[in-house]
Amino acid sequence: MALRNSGARLLRGLQPFGAAAAPNGARAASTASANGVPVEVHNPSGAARVVVTKPLPGDRWLQILTAAGCRVEVSQCPDISQDVATVKKLIGSRCDGVIGQLTEDWGAELFEALKAAGGRAYSNYAVGYNNVKVPEASKRGIPVGNTPGVLTETTAELAAALTLAAARRVPEADVFMRAGKYKGWLPDLFVGALLQNKTVGIVGAGRIGAAYARMMVEGHKMNLVYYDPYPNKGLEEYIRKYGELLRHSGEAPVAVRRVETVEEVLKEADVVSLHCNLDDTTRHLINAERLRMMKPNAVLVNAARGPCIDEAALVAHMKKHPDFRAGLDVFEHEPAMAPGLADLPNAVIVPHIASASLWTRSGMATLAAANVAGVIQGFGAWAKPNDITPFLDGPIPSLPRAAPSIVNAKEVGLPTAA
Ligand SMILES: O=C(O)C(=O)CO
Helix, strand or coil, rough: CCCCCHHHHHHHHHCCCCCCCCCCCCCCCCCEEEEEEEEEEEECCCCEEEEEECCCCCCCCHHHHHHHEEEEECCCCCCCCCCHHHHHHCCCCCEHHHHHHCCEEHHHHHHHHHHCCCCCEECCCCCCCCCCCCCHHHHHCCECCCCCCCCCHHHCCCHHHHHHHHHCCHHHHHHHHHHHCCCCCCCCCCCCCCCCEEEEEEEEECHHHHHHHHEEEECCCCCCEEEEECCCCHHHHHHHHHHHHHHHHHCCCCCCCCCCHHHHHHCCCCCEEEECCCCCCHHHHEEHHHHHHCCCEEEECCCCCCCCCCHHHHHHHHCCCCCCCEEECCCCCCCCCCHHHHHCCCECCCCCCCCCCCHHHHHHHHHHHHHHHHHCCCCCCCCCCCCCCCCCCCCCCHCCCEEEEEECCCCCCCCCCC
């Protein structure tokens, strides 16, 4: 069921993102039609045409594109997910670049349409890009951007919130209160799990996984066990130093250990949080067999990608083990949920909002725009993709002359720019 944009905005209680924003020096938006799809047009006389498939928050992204001489057309299509046919209409016969969404299927058909329209750049408005068949873009010489760095803490905070909510049964207790069922304090009312001094396990110790691990280790003095094909020495060092600090203060120190297999994490941890990319090696990483390896009262958190968990197997496991808890931000077949999931009191479920802080969502827009504007202006790929802060504030004319994060820079021969 496609929710209409306007309805969704009402639900969020927000003004439409970017509507009629007139960035410095640019004229206010007008409306037009791109092959029947309504669009809002900014900087109509811009030399390069850039399509943005959804309204985005803030207006720095628009300032960046208009300063780069782009005419910007923002889709006003009311469907939440725009299908390939709609995006092709938006691309039309001339399009220099697109900022697209993780809900769109960017494969051969769309990259062919973009190439045929003279397209030179694509950026996902997301750090994850499992919706993008990058080799199809590379084959056509189109750089693909993403938005790392600005989601790290926001996403990790939501994963931590899901962990606490699941461990301490917050949504269940909230529903109970609202139903007027609270008749007085009881020793056994909504008894949950204490996190302090337990073991948190993470699968994937990249930026977001490491930030989450720090939050759980520092905040709750948990020990960390992690699986990642590559050691995260910085994280290990940080936790060792924190352990030393605790020891000096007369407290039990915390420990960190990298293990060789996902199974070791699952067997050992009281809380397991997934922070891996979705690819063929991580699809159904958590299946019935691996769920059985976990402690029957463990907490499983997923703010990565839904298909990393076999959701039907999870539902069956949670029915059998009512003390097993899950905190899920993402779902295998979004926006649908596996039958029975929504009825489980031991599941905490939220609608893919891990990156939903205004700072992050605006920063993602800035980075996506800088990716597209950078490539269109002939800049190379930013040499320090782990430090995108120079793009986030400061006057637009002084931005680095680079595209902040291009995932296939090497494949398309984009040079590195400092
Ligand atoms: O950026 C991503 O990959 C998301 O899932 C949404 O923020």
